Every structure is written in C-alpha cells, then in structure tokens.
Amino acid sequence: MPAAPAVDPERAQRLARETLAIEASAVAALAGRVDDRFADAVRRMFACTGRVVVMGMGKSGHIGRKIAATLASTGTPAMFVHPAEASHGDLGMITAHDLVLAISNSGESEELTAILPLIKRMGVPLVALTGRAASTLGRHADVVLDTSVDKEACPHNLAPTASTTAQLALGDALAVSLLDARGFRADDFARSHPGGALGRKLLTHVGDVMRRGEAVPRVVPEAPLMDLMREISAKGLGMSAIVDGERAVGVFTDGDLRRLIERAGSGADLRALSAREVMHAGPRTVREDALAVEAAELMEAHSITSLLVVDAAGRLVGALNSNDLMRAKVI
Template identity: 85%
Template sequence: MSVLSPIDPSRARQLAIETLQIEADAVSALARRVDEAFAQAAQRLLDCRGRVVVMGMGKSGHIGRKLAATLASTGTPAMFVHPAEASHGDLGMITRQDAVLALSNSGESEELSAILPFIKRMGVPLIALTGRADSTLGRHADVVLDTSVAKEACPHNLAPTASTTAQLAMGDALAVVLLDARGFLADDFARSHPGGSLGRKLLTHVSDVMRRDEAVPCVAPDTGLMDLMREISAKGLGMSAVVADGRAVGVFTDGDLRRLIERTGNGTDLRALSAREVMHHAPRTVRENALAVEAAELMEAHSITSLLVVDEAGRLVGALNSNDLMRAKVI
C-alpha cells in the first residue's frame, strides 16, 4: 500500500462524479432489460407460500441482507441465509414452501454453487440475480435476471461497486412490484415499522396521547372568570373547556384572556364575568379515534396549540396540546 497523501479536492470531485455516473449508467441499463423474465420472477415470489430465502456471498451477501429486510418490511416474508452456513446445517431453514433469491455477479460463488443442486432437488423456485446467465447459478435458476454491468466504478475494475448497485436496484424493483401486487398500503408499512416516524404517525391515535379525566380542564358556563383562570393554571394546557350536559359548548385560552384585557381596558371588573360571556362558542374538536397526526394538522390549519377531544356522541372525553404530540414524536 502506498503512502497516504492529502485529498486533492479536484481529483476527489472527478472520481466522485465518475463513480456516480458509472453506477447511474448501470442502473439505467437495467431498465432496458426489464422483460418477461422479470414478470416471471415476480410471480414466482408472489406465489411463494413460505418465505423468500435470499442468499449471496461477500458483497452480494450484504446486498442480499438488505433485500431480505426490504421484502419483509413491505409484505413479503423473507430471510437471509448465508450460503456457507447453509452447507453446515442452515440449509434446513429452507422448506418446500419457500423460494430462493440468489445473488452473485459472477454466478460462480463456490459456497453458493455447492448448495444449488440440493435447492433444485427440493423443487424450490430459484431466482438468480447475476451478471452471467451462462454461469453455474444461471444454469440452475428457474428465472435469471441479468444484473451485469459494463464496468465497476472501482478504478481497477475490481471492487464490487456498480454490480452491487445493480443488484440492489433490481431487488428493490422486485420488492416494489410485489408490494403493489399485494395491495400493501402505508398503514401496512407502519404496522411493520412501529418504532419509526411513519409508524408513529399512522398508528398513534388521539386516544393514545390525550389528557383524560381530572387532567382535562373544564368548567361550567356560569363559572366566574377568576375560577376559570384557576382551572387553566392548574391543568397546564393553556385553556379550558366550557362544558354543559357533558358537551363542550365553548373554550377559553390564555390568549383569549390577554385579548379580553386589551379590549376592555382597566375600567372593567373582569371578576364579574362568567365563562359563558368570555368563551369561544363551537370550539375546535377532534374525535378520540382520529389519528394524532390529524390533530396536529388541525392545530396547524387553525393556528391553535390545543384541542378538545370528543367521542362519537360529541361528549368531552379529553384534551391535548402540541406538547403532547411532540412528546409522542408525532410532530
């Protein structure tokens, strides 16, 4: 290995552009090869009643692990099995209900080639992503998807770069076709990603984050303004519902108090006012079974920071503000 030298910004930029262009060309070339074989491969995977078993050695194995994860998270049960481990017992993970998706640019990976006859003997569908259709892998496969590239992005044309990018892109294309065929929707994606931001947005309901019972600020219409303000201060939501017969008939906020003082001046005895006289009628509400993200959108649309929560009969059951949504990482 030669002595390290400082990065030459000009050469670094040139190599980066060349790398990206070579890999972009490799992916563009794939688009021209999507034919009946691709549709057949997708159908074989869709018909699989077990799992899609993804296999590959070296860099192809790393891509395979990612593709297995992508398939599994988009509605196609999948797992990665290392070809070398398969020769020492892990082949038992593959059942007759499964399908195998094998990746190898050369198609001659020794560890993968060693187990191909056993896979074929089981009658398991074998889909190959390879750069050589006439390779050992290509000859054993039921369907071959050509992922060959004109050259690697590596200056020595050795390190798997463009070829692994092509494998990844073709695998992603299969995953997208399969999720479309399965009618896989955003809600389904969220259910397999409950810890992610999309999962939180699509799975978190207002009822999961709202304040309940004694934590909900509320007063009767005839409550005096001073008691109304005490309720607002005690509950820490910056507002209070005004409730009659179990239904929210109004709302009063900290901002309303400031505007009331500005409007009435110093000569008005605010203590004589009741909640009914100062409240906003027909307050903004959200259903408890609505998504929390819908509550966030409603707050943004009306430039407010809190909402009253009602059930299907319109009865007040809770309240929430933007801080509640932030704590739940919905916004």
C-alpha cells in the same frame, strides 16, 4: 507499503463524478432487460407460500441482506441465509414452501454453488440475480435476471461497485412490483415500522395521547371568571372547556384572557363575568379515534395549540395540546 499520496481535491471530485456516471449507466441499462423473465420472477415470488430466502456471498451478501429487509418490510416475508452457514446446518431454515433468491455477479461463488443441487433437490424455486447467465448459478436457476455491467466503477475494475448497485436496484424493482401486486398500502407499511416516524403518524390516535378525566380542564357556563382562570392554571393546558352536561359548548384560553384584560382596560373589575360571557362558542374539537397527526394538522391550520377531544356522540372525553403531540413524536 509506500506512503499514501495526499488527496487531490480535483482528482477526488472527478473520480466521484465518474463513479456516479458509471453506476447510473449500469442501473439505466437494467431497464432494457426488464422482460417476461422479470414478470415470471415476480409471479413466482408472489405465489410463494413460505418465505423468500435471499442468499449471497461477500458484497452480494450485503446487498442480499438489504433486499431481504426491503421485501419483508413491504409485505413479502423474507430472510437472509448465508451460503457458508447453510452448508453447516442453516440449510434447514429453507422449506419446500420457500423460494430462494440467489445473488452472485460471477455466478460461481463456491459456497453458493455447493448448495444449489440441494436446493433443487428440495424442489424449491430458484431465482438468480447474476451477471453471467451461463454460470453455474444461471444454469441451476428457474429464472435468471441479468445484472451484468459493462465495468465496475473501481479504477482497477475489481471492487464490486456498479455490479452491486445494479443488484440492489433490481432487488428494489422486485420489491416494488410485489408490494403493488399485494395491494400494500401506507398503513400496512406503518404496521411493519411502528417505531419509525411514519408508523407513529399512521398508528397513533388522538385517544392514545390525550389527557383524560380530572386532567381535562372544564367548568360549567355559570362559573365565575375567577374559577375559570383557576381551572386553566391548575390543569396546565392553557385553556379550559366550558361544558353543559357532557358536551363542550365553549372554550376559553390564556390568550383570550389577555385580550379580555386589554379590552377592559386597567382598573376594570372582571370578577362579575361568567364563563358563558367570555367563552368562544362552538369550540374546535377532534374525535378521539382520529389520527394524532390529524389533530396536529388542525392545530396548524387554525393557529391554535390545544384541542378538545370528543367521542362519536360528541361528548367531551379529553383534551390535548401541541406538547402532548411532541412528546408522542407525532410532530
């Protein structure tokens, strides 16, 4: 094997631009083929009471796995079944309630065409993504979606590049049409992605991350300033609620203490002051059933780092600060 030539930066950049142009053209061409057949495919997939079973060999199989994952995460139950494994028992994964979405650029992948008669015998609807409507796959399919390309981005027109990009794009188009038909919302997406950033933002409530009980700093309005300072220091939230019964009537923070000392000047004796005299009345609060991201937005909007948490009746039930939200990865 001859030694590989050194990378020519200009050639590499030119080939990159050509690749992107070829693949962009392949995807753009798909828009002109979106017709009643596409709508029929969406209708059949929407009506499927089982799962959309995605199948494909080689690079088409890799694209199929991604399409199955996208469908499943956007409200359409789906799974990938490898055609070769299907011939050795995995065909049993497919039921009469399912729909098969088969992907093959040539439409002649042996492992796939070998099981097509069995799929049809089961009465399972078959949707094909193929570059050749007259292929074996195309002839067996109930609906054929044309993913043909003028040429691959590969300089030798061999490696699946533009064709797999077209398959992926059309698979995304199916998924988006289906999620719209199902009325799939952002909170539905979050429920299928609980470990992701969006899931945390849409599923994490203030009550999940707030501090409760004895961890919430609080004093009565008549408490001396020294008691208020000790409560702030002990609870580590940088502030304390001033409570009258079960309701927070005020708040006092570390920043308020610094400003109070600056205004009073050196040598001033502040010990005679009460919590009521130094507190900010009408503190900002957030409901415990609010999303944690709403608490973060409230803190940012008012340039504060802590919030008191109240229940539906306005009673103080907790407190949280920006560190609590960061630990929960909400911010």
